[in-house]
Ligand SMILES: Nc1nc2c(ncn2[C@@H]2O[C@H](COP(=O)(O)OP(=O)(O)OP(=O)(O)O)[C@@H](O)[C@H]2O)c(=O)[nH]1
């Protein structure tokens with residue numbers, strides 16, 4: 001039996017969690033979409049109510065599991081269940097939403113453990129459709145005592161999703177290395 | 185669609201279908217009707233039930249079980265999920281309403297007979313989907 | 316992107332066992348092409364770099380004499396009380412040796428530049444100087460037929476035409492003029508404002524200049540021994556993904572580190588690291604410590620053992636996704 005490693009994708013409705021997982025999963029992901037009846041929140045046709053599940057096969061028979069969370073906070077029970085044993089989380093923000101920093105606060109709180117050990121990366125989508133600057137995100141994070149990677153991305157592009165994963169992996173590695181190295 | 189604030193847009197026969205379900209099965213604690221994306225539409229309860237949490241959970245569980253069926257090559261429509269515990273049972277049924285699929289959740293204590301519950305809940309679904 | 320052809324530097328060691336000498340020669344051969352400048356072993360004490368065994372009294376005396384005669388040389392002791400000093404101990408680890416050699420290259424070049432002004436400052440250096448000139452309101456940039464300006468303090472960029480790949484390539488390869496404009500150059504500033512109206516992302520351009528137009532030298536205001544950290548992450552979404560940059564940034568945002576230590580931890584030659592630091596400085600995210608480390612503990616090259624659980628997993632994930640090294 002190979003070992004399993006788990007990464008999460010979280011963030012508000014329509015930020016692109018389902019899209020991101022589909023962009024990098026080996027095979028078509030398992031989806032749990034339902035008809036979106038809250039068009040005031042988001043115009044899109046469907047929304048995730050269970051989770052998205054994708055995988056990436058690793059050498060030696062192990063597997064990297066990718067879990068896309070439902071965005072709406074009514075489903076926060078799913079976030080808690082899925083967080084268990086997760087290596088890290090990709091948080092997607094949607095800059096076209098009314099208050100993207102308030103969104104960020106909600107998800108940071110829910111995934112605080114991972115944020116605090118640096119196992120989190122933030123991708124801002126639709127930057128040009130909103131008025132919050134990238135600096136506002138980083139300044140807001142600094143005020144929380146966090147210095148997490150923040151990148152502007154379009155998760156419809158596979159390479160942008162890879163950027164997020166690359167940074168997340170280095171974050172995890174750096175945190176581990178620095179924990180082992182004496183303080184300067 | 186069915187707006188939370190405009191309960192009067194909910195068809196009248198939804199209410200009577202749920203009323204009849206509770207009347208037929210006295211061991212039921214409550215029944216909750218939700219949209220497939222987890223918003224509550226209507227509920228009838230005899231005791232304290234966290235209705236909106238249950239709505240969200242119901243939609244997740246039904247979607248996950250449909251996904252599981254699809255993975256093993258079976259069509260997932262019109263299905264049900266039964267969860268049993270020491271203290272009671274939770275039955276989830278898909279309500280294939282055209283334009284707005286829904287989920288019916290029925291909760292009852294340990295003394296609730298599964299067959300009775302299934303039969304009465306399916307009958308309730310039939311009433312819900314008739315125009 | 317340095318324009319001079321690299322000279323071959325010479326290194327020697329004194330006071331060690333003969334095995335150390337052989338090992339140093341062999342390691343140098345293995346490192347061919349991996350250091351900023353080519354290196355060769357010599358027996359002469361006139362070498363650019365002298366590695367000496369601290370516990371050997373004769374070696375110490377010889378080093379004192381050499382140091383007194385000629386300042387243009389770099390010494391590495393085998394050990395030191397002062398932890399901020401780079402040391403080289405037998406057996407010589409390859410990555411450690413690369414860090415030391417690259418550090419020596421920078422020091423030797425720095426001395427050369429200081430004494431002879433052999434090379435004009437890099438574009439990166441000129442831009443950094445202009446951005447930091449007190450009272451600067453904007454920095455005018457001219458490349459070929461194009462021009463633009465960076466407003467301060469926001470560092471917003473405006474260009475005379477939409478800044479596409481071609482324009483950036485011109486900026487990164489051709490002659491570029493840079494000029495700091497202060498309050499007295501109001502007319503020039505207004506001319507620029509009307510000539511260059513296309514807003515363009517500044518971070519990507521500044522980053523590219525730091526990486527590609529540093530001439531292999533660290534900005535003069537930076538120091539490989541002075542700890543620094545990143546105030547925030549550069550936006551690699553706009554800049555582009557280079558695993559090396561991401562790796563360094565993840566360390567420097569989590570801990571203040573001297574560049575020489577960072578190079579060791581990240582397993583990256585100091586010369587390459589220099590470009591990264593220049594880019595960070597130009598983008599405005601690098602913060603340097605006011606103080607040099609006072610005999611602080613040097614983090615050893617704490618690279619994760621490749622086949623430790625985490626190290627192996629991260630490597631395999633990168634392989635599966637075809638990212639990273
Ligand atoms: N224009 C634009 N569209 C984007 C961008 N990123 C994602 N999208 C689109 O936005 C939609 C995102 O939908 P999903 O991937 O379902 O979003 P989700 O985060 O899974 O949403 P929930 O599951 O409902 O929480 C898709 O239609 C994407 O094509 C972007 O940067 N720009």
Ligand SMILES: [Mg+2]
Nearest residue numbers: 017018047048
């Ligand atoms: Mg989704």
